[in-house]
Amino acid sequence: MRSLTANVGRKNNSSENIFQDTNIRRILISRPNQRLGNLLLITPLLQEIAAVYPQCKIDLFVKGGVAPQIFRNYDTIDTIIELPKKPFKEPFRYLKSWLKIRTTSYDLAINVDKVSSSGRLSVRFSRARFKLFGDSLNESIGLMYFDFKHIAKAPVYNFRFAGLQENIFDKSDKVPYLDLKLDHSEILNGRKILQALVPENTKVISLFTYATGSKCHSVEWWEEFYEKVRLHFLDYTIIEILPVENISQIGSKALTYYSRDIREIGSVIANTSVFIGADSGIMHLASASKIPVIGLFNVTNPLKYSPYNHNSLGIETADNNIENIIEVLETILRYRLRT
Structure with a gap:
């Protein structure tokens, strides 16, 4: 499918002069993917569009049922058009979403990921005056930004340079961070849940030891990491956030928290001092909850998938031993949290 759709929209010229048009009122953003992380990673683009077109309404073309939870507090979103996870089991619902x-x-209409076949086709299929297929960045523009390959930032850069309107934005403008937009009541609820696990005013490190497939570090690695972190930071309590599979790579040696509510998980993480976890949707959820995040990478590329917010970074565990990671963690806890 990628080879068949690679050239869809390549000769499209409808993006020219997009920022000179002040009558952009309704926008379609296409990210037909059901993964938690991939949906959270479009929140910078949503913020960017809202800043440029504050009066616009956005429809999202996605897959699965998690999007309404993620984007609940995004006022600019009007309709979430959901493709079923298994289209052959729900063919009429699938066709209805495309017809919408x-x-x-x-x-x-904007395709978020240029290598997404469904994304490219949906933008081509849409009735939009302007269409962006995710190919706005040419090599010379990409060289201006060391981080243009990051999966959360590339769509924003593509949007900024659509139609080659380089002068519309200051090149120093920072891409918005991931943001779950937790409201005050959600933060308070997360604090209440956390206080049921640990005494009030306890400093907490949140840990997520699971990841899918080869992204998951071994039980042996996690057990060694947990023991060294526990002994090095005796003034902190470690809480393990359990995945939907309810699996612990450290044998539930730490206090554990489990929920299937995405926003509740985010609110609990938001009340901890720092989050440590392998490349996963929960890692990006922690980023979107606005606390420092250390992402642990063993197969995927941190240049593309690193946690993105203030005081967060990705670390390749093949190139850094546990002691190196602890040094980074100590820097975050002792110094960066004071700024």
Whole structure:
């Protein structure tokens, strides 16, 4: 499918002069993917679009049922068009979702991931005056930004340089951080849940030891890491955030927290001092909850998937031993949290 759709929109010229049009009122953003992390990673683009077109309404073309939870507090979002996870089991719902983007008139349609076949096709299929397929960045523009390959930042850079309107934005403008937009009541609820596990005012390190497939570090690695962190930071309590599979790579030696509510998990993490976990959707959820995050990478590329917010970074565990990671953690806890 990628080879068949690679050239869809390549000769499209409808993106020209997009920022000179002040009548952009309805926008379609296409990210037909059901993974938690991939959906959270479009929150910088949503913020960027809202800043440029504050009066616009956005429809999201996604997959699965998690999007309404993630984007609950995004006022600019109007309709979430959800493809079923298994289209052959729900063919009529699948076709209805595609017809929705065809029967709605949009001023602008944006494909988030340029290698997404469904994303490219959905933008091509839409009735939009302007269409962005994710190919705005050419090599010379990409060289201006060391981080343009990051999966959360590339769509923003693509949007900024659509139609080659380089002068619209200051090149020093920072890409917005991931943001779950937790409200005050959600933060308070997360604090209440945390206080049921540890005494009030306890400093907490949140740990997530699971990841899918080869991204998951071994039980032996995690057990050694946990013991060294526990002994090095005796003034902190470690709480393990359990995945939906309810699996612990450290044999539940730490206090554990389990929930299937995405926003509740985020609110609990938001009340901890730092999050440590392998490359996963929960890692990006922690980033979107606005606390420092250390992402542990053993197969995926941190240049593309690193946690993205203030005081966060990705570490390749093949190139850094546990002592190196602890030094980074100590720097975050002792110094960066004071700034």
